Amino acid sequence: MPAPTRxxxxxxxxxxxxxxxxxxxxxxxxxxxxxxxxxARETSNGEKMNPFLHxxxxxxxxxxxxxxxxxxxxERKPDGLEWWAKHxxxxxxxxxxxxxxxxxxxxxGVAVRGPVDHDGVWYSIYCFDPNGVxxxxxxxxxxxxxxxxxxxxxxxxxWMADRAAQRV
Numbered sequence: 075m076p077a078p079t080r081x082x083x084x085x086x087x088x089x090x091x092x093x094x095x096x097x098x099x100x101x102x103x104x105x106x107x108x109x110x111x112x113x114a115r116e117t118s119n120g121e122k123m124n125p126f127l128h129x130x131x132x133x134x135x136x137x138x139x140x141x142x143x144x145x146x147x148x149e150r151k152p153d154g155l156e157w158w159a160k161h162x163x164x165x166x167x168x169x170x171x172x173x174x175x176x177x178x179x180x181x182x183g184v185a186v187r188g189p190v191d192h193d194g195v196w197y198s199i200y201c202f203d204p205n206g207v208x209x210x211x212x213x214x215x216x217x218x219x220x221x222x223x224x225x226x227x228x229x230x231x232x233w234m235a236d237r238a239a240q241r242v
Contacts, residue, residue, distance in 0.1 A: 080135070080136075080137060081137045082137065082138070083130060083137065083138040083139065083140045084138075084139055084140065084162055085128070085139075085140040085141065085142060086139075086140075086141055086142070086205055086207050087141065087142045087143075087144060087205065088129075088141040088142060088143045088204075088205055089204065089205045089206070090204050090205070091127070091129075091141070091143040093204035094141050094143075094203065094204050094205060095129070096182075096204075097182070097184070097203050097204050098131040098139065098141075098203070099131065100182060101178065101179050101182035101184055102131075102164075102175075102178075102179070102209075103178065104131035104132060104133060104138075104139070105131065105132045105133075106129070106130075106131055107130045107131065107132035107138060108129070108130040108132075108138075109127060109128065109129045109130070110127070110128040110129075111125075111126075111127050111128075112125060112126055112128070113125045124144050124145050124146040124148070125144075125145040125146070126142050126143060126144045126145065127142070127143040128140060128141070128142050129141050129143070133164070139162065139164075141205070157208065158208070160208060161200070161207075161208035161209065161210050162207060162208070162209055162210065163198070163209075163210040163211075163212050164209065164210070164211050164212070165212060165213070165214065166211060166212070166213050167213065168213055169189075169197050169213050169215065171213060172189055172197055172198065172199055172211060172212065172213050173189070175199065175211045176188070176189070176199045176211075179199075179201055179211075184201050185201060185202075186199050186200070186201045187199065187200045187201065188200050194215060194216060195214065195215060195216055195218070196212045196213070196214055196215065197212065197213050197215050198210050198211065198212040198213075199211050199212075
């Protein structure tokens with residue numbers, strides 16, 4: 075069975091396109107790689123879309139984070155989910171790179187939290203982009219093994235049983 079091999083892009087709506095562009099190109103250091111302008115058209119389910127600009131910021135791997143600058147008036151809709159659970163995690167090569175990214179972001183006026191050591195597996199910092207996108211910059215400090223995957227199955231099964239029994 076075929077399965078995806080990597081992320082192509084993750085997209086969000088921009089609230090302030092100039093600030094978004096500055097953040098992702100200068101503060102984070104991604105390459106501005108592509109832009110698409112569309113006039114009003116229909117979505118795949120027949121809804122009318124406002125005109126938009128869709129921009130892409132690429133990592134060296136070719137994967138990208140993208141934003142829509144949507145014209146017109148619209149109401150922001152909170153999704154009701156935990157703010158900390160929704161985030162984009164971007165990988166750097168080393169713990170030193172995590173620290174360098176913290177300095178780079180801070181020099182661009184970005185408030186950065188961390189670093190945080192996640193169980194000796196990931197070492198991360200956190201911030202928000204101008205649109206409220208919660209960004210994690212992380213370095214995986216040890217490989218995830220088959221034993222970890224087997225343990226994950228057990229942790230998952232126990233959690234689901236606890237949820238079903240309303241213990242959590």
